[in-house]
Amino acid sequence: MTTIMPQSELTKKAIAWIAEMLDQKADQSINVLLEEAAVRFNLSPRDCEFLKRFYTESQT
Numbered sequence: 001m002t003t004i005m006p007q008s009e010l011t012k013k014a015i016a017w018i019a020e021m022l023d024q025k026a027d028q029s030i031n032v033l034l035e036e037a038a039v040r041f042n043l044s045p046r047d048c049e050f051l052k053r054f055y056t057e058s059q060t
Contacts, residue, residue, distance in 0.1 A: 018051070
């Protein structure tokens with residue numbers, strides 16, 4: 001049986017996963033990781049935009 005999680009929890013898990021992947025695969029493009037996280041965690045377009053802003057603003 002699957003467990004339904006609130007969308008905010010999925011976003012938190014996606015952020016943690018992306019951070020882990022950035023540590024493991026430093027040469028991996030952030031855009032590729034964002035796309036993979038969107039599919040892996042079933043993120044909404046709104047959540048994807050948030051993640052994109054989160055990582056692009058943190059790099060500046």
